[in-house]
Amino acid sequence: MAHVIPFKAVRPSRDKVGLVASRSYQDYSVEELRFQLEHNPFSFLHIINPGYKFQKEIAGNKRFQLVKNRYLEFKEEGVFIQDPEAAYYIYETVSRNQTYCGIIAATSVEDYEKDIVKRHEDTISHRENLFKDYLQTVGFNTEPVLLTYPDSAVINSISAEIKAERPEYEFSSLNRDTHYLWVVNDPDKTAKIKAEFDKMPAVYIADGHHRCASSWLLAKESEENNPEHTGKEPYNYFMSYLIAESNLKLYEFNRLVTDLNGMSKKEFLMQLDEWFRIENRGTEFYKPSKKHHFSMYLDGEFYSLYLRKTSYEFTDSLSALDPYILFVKVLKPLLGIDDPRNDLRISYLPGRNESFEVKKAVDEGAFAVGFGMLPLTIEEVKQIADEGLTMPPKSTYIEPKLRSGLTVYEF
Template identity: 30%
Template sequence: MSLIRPFAALRPAPGRAGEIIAPPYDVLDRDEAHALAAGKPWSFLHVSKPEIDLPPETDPHSPEVYAKAAENLRRMINAGVLRRDPAPFYYVYRLVMENHVQLGVAVVASVAAYDTNRIRRHELTRPDKEDDRLRHIEALNAQTGPVLLAYPKAPEIDAIVAEAAVGEPDADAISETGVRHSLWVIRDPATLTRLTEQFEQLPALYIADGHHRSAAAARVAAARAKADPQSIHEASHGYFLAVAFPHHQMRILDYNRLVRDLNGLSEAEFLHCVSERFQIEASPVPARPRKPGEFGLYLHGRWYRLTLQSAFFPDHPVERLDVSLLQRHLLTPVLGITDPRRDSRIDFVGGIRGLQELERRVDCGAMALALVLHPTPMDDLMAVADSGEVMPPKSTWFEPKLADGLVSHVLD
């Protein structure tokens, strides 16, 4: 099996992409999705968040929700809003967010490579979230949410993709957040072959975002292969939908923490405990970390810059991450938060919301303090994946995000 291969995408008819594209299914709750899709009958949220078309009390994991997703997808296909390409192609996918540009390629990636760790992950998955994506794939007989992949240094691939992104795109739309999503179809057989061969030379691909989608696709492939053990090598279910970008173009934002209380400490006691492992410096402006090992703290209307003492830096690829350092040297020993996955005293805010959102939630009394992290470097993510380990929860926030609805992978 090749690492990637072309596929016949289900995608918007010419001129319809702006009516269709939607944020990823997992960045909106039901109410947000319902409001965003209001008055937009062709929004892909009707497929990715179909509970918006059912009574508010509907369990989002009930069978009727997945049935509604399939019904809505059929409606879009029957209306000609979505069309499937007549042959397998690759698709250049460009993201533009303000001054940031990413140029990658939409592909289907090998489940076998995922199973053998050539497509590498860095996060644990939750069975309930895997189950949800599995039921969605089975109901639609399609994968509609692309997995975000990174590939290591490969100038030949970069050049092929750049050469294909010329002229007017086949699809072009600006999302509600101002991100421009553009798509060019690579139809030339020689270029398709070159791209497949160049990817085949890579040692690995890295999942940046979409661990539950890729895990669910692997489970679908395994289940279908039981009936036909050879099918996984050639059938469409042996591959999952993805968009691969060069790792040096990808943008990770900070993923910050809010804590509800000081664990019974006064402000002075809390700062004293922190000072045992961090240098504390008052900051007249919001303290955005300038380098790894530095953190911002917002407490009682004041900003501080925290710098971890050098004696506490390990060499281990996971333990040296800022999220690990903060957990080991502040959240656990000072604030008593030992399990950030389950502790209700801690919350997480993606850096896209800005430091003002942290100030707002502390100033209104909902939270006692905010902690700002330096973004996880892409090289650190890849090092963790290469070591076969996993990162702590809420370590990365990728931005801009891929849109749902621009390309989907139909399982034949």
């Protein structure tokens, strides 16, 4: 059973929420970040970029402590207020083309340890420990782990009932998305939501593997340092945003490589021919239409690459994934990309961008070749997790992407 419980969120006051909530820090260009910091004193970016106050770049533990200080200032000034009662939070975003709706809650770190919260990616230990130290110093988390669960008629019914009422928040962001949040603290409704999650044998990490792993590390360390540990302390949970599988949107990541590893174009195509049937598509934009089909942009032309299935052996669910096939048959043996997570010769472009972005990157000379594929399905992701396997880095780009500062979980 999945332990998903309500919690007392720290939230922006209703009149300031549209000013406080921000995109992920990494999503801002230098110019956008500077504009927000200069013109919006309520932006959550001031908390996670505390050096701006002193016009100085600050890193490490000193930065962590200043993040905590800025957060406490927001609470002291009444920008952030903690709810008096534990609640679930229904959060919905509406864009021109898509609506996402899920539940912000606290999920058990023990479930992560027991593989009830299932993962499909490897994590890097130094990043886990860095974020664990960050959490330990600041004492709060504002970026929920994105979890997904099988569609539930009960949760859908409760959500529809609650969404018929006036939301606590309703605001628009600069990208024209509209954001809604409802506070669910009615004991009967919270009990029904909890009971429904209790029935689920597993939930799956869609995005946020490192945040989840860091929360688990923090819980283990906190337990060791707390002789009065009961298992109910806030550090035994992490903030999550749970969304039904049917409401997730999965995109692929295109691969861009800076060079052909010393090969000429002709040599590279001859090497590819062993594993793929190659068709030159000329300057016509090409995107794959089937699993195990790939697109390639090289030297001003698009190519289609069809896997020769008579030569390739499918041994498990991982071997059938297109990102894995591209890695083991092209990126590693031909282009010399042994570590796709850290090799500076490879970059990744979310498939939600159009094909011309791959073409543009290659035509401008930053890269020699680009590859595309179909996005994975949620069924493929779940199968990898169920079998205890891990996908290559950047196998999926998953939406929704969540805003920071909307709800805060304190330890």
